[in-house]
Amino acid sequence: MFVRAALFVVLLVVTSLVLAADDTQGIKVNAVVHSVTADKINVSHEMIPELGWPPMTMDMAVAPGVDVGAIPTETPVELELIKGNDGIYQVGNVSAAQ
Numbered sequence: 001m002f003v004r005a006a007l008f009v010v011l012l013v014v015t016s017l018v019l020a021a022d023d024t025q026g027i028k029v030n031a032v033v034h035s036v037t038a039d040k041i042n043v044s045h046e047m048i049p050e051l052g053w054p055p056m057t058m059d060m061a062v063a064p065g066v067d068v069g070a071i072p073t074e075t076p077v078e079l080e081l082i083k084g085n086d087g088i089y090q091v092g093n094v095s096a097a098q
């Protein structure tokens, strides 16, 4: 009985660690940024299989702490998408295309 309960707790901890890692790791996608405002970018991104998203041009919110002034436009970049507290994906990082 105790062993079974202990195993259950271990399973819960492992599951939550995996989910947490998934949330913080982010999803990488190649893109081109067209314009930048204080908290949003307009971007054309490639297909994102992890989310089932086709290639598209869209506005995306930028996570707090990202220096939007440093984001280059009209050149290939790699976006890292992270899920915000509202459950909507936002741009957590922009780096030079790999």
Ligand SMILES: [Cu+2]
Binding pocket: 045, 053, 055, 056, 057, 058
């Ligand atoms: Cu999109």
